[in-house]
Amino acid sequence: MATNTINFHLFNYVSQMRESDWGCYALIVSLLFIAQGCKSITPSNKRTWSPDQAKLPLIDFQGDQVTIHNVRNCRYTAHDEYIVQHYVKKLKLSDIQSVDYLVVPFEDTPSIAHTMLSFGLADGTNLISSVEIRKEDGEAYSALKGFFNQYELMYVIGDERDIVNLSSNYYQSKVYLYPTVATPEQSQRLFLDIANRANQLAKKPEFYNTLTNNCTTNIVRHVNQLAPNRVPYDIRIMLPGNSDEYAYDLGLLDTSVPFEELKQRSQINDLAEKHQNDSDFSNKIRRR
Secondary structure, rough: OOOOHHHHHHHHOOOOOOHHHHHHHHHHHHHHHHHHOOOOOOOOOOOOOHHHHOOEEEEEOOOEEEEEEEEOOEEEEEEEEEEEOOOOOOEEEEHHHEEEEEEEEOOOOOEEEEEEEEEOOOOEEEEEEEEEEEEEEOOOOOHHHHHHOOOEEEEEEEEEEHHHHHHHHOOOOOOOOEOOOOHHHHHHHHHHHHHHHHHHHOOOEEEEOOOOOOOOHHHHHHHHHHHOOOOOOOHHHHHHHHHHHHHHHOOOOOOOOHHHHHHHHEOHHHHHHHOOOOHHHHOOOOOO
């Protein structure tokens, strides 16, 4: 979503805000104006990166044949202690059968969350697309710094056991995994769009932005690229800890049960912990 569009919706939203909310809004507006002054900084793919983010994914297509280079598959002893591993994944585009939506709320601010997509393959494994800041070695995430062109943006294409284990078992964050209603064909088209964007970033880097170019806004962009305005602007895009409820309201998730029931049964931390070393991890964390 373009910055100008987000700014328009912000100003539209402010008319509905309570007086007690104005301090927070004033801070956001101030950050947006300050961020304009950071545009002269140039993004780069040539820095000393954190080892787990040193390799960008590259995806080759030959007809229906897909080769994904640099699929991340780290093994952890702590969130900041790991063995870096990557592998090459070869598949057919038609092997992609489904896509799930993952929400990982921040512990201290649950209305903010990291969001990801997990693609289910015909062989029973899953690959995750996670849009992240690309950390330099020793660098940590700061939402404030994310307004000021301090981080490059990257797509991590990772083994599901790597990425879910890191969030659930090492960061000790709540992880919610929601199957979407996407058909196999829609899932394939979504993956193709994501792959093209990952390849584009390898050639032409971009800056991450906390508000306008983050994990959730990129997912929204991909969905709307395939189905225009399928995900209209909503404040829950800016507060992605609530984006699962928004996806439910839009009919993108299972609506056969009330949302609170769906959310309760979609938390997978207990299963992720129980099966963290299981070679059949992706199937095991989906068994309720």
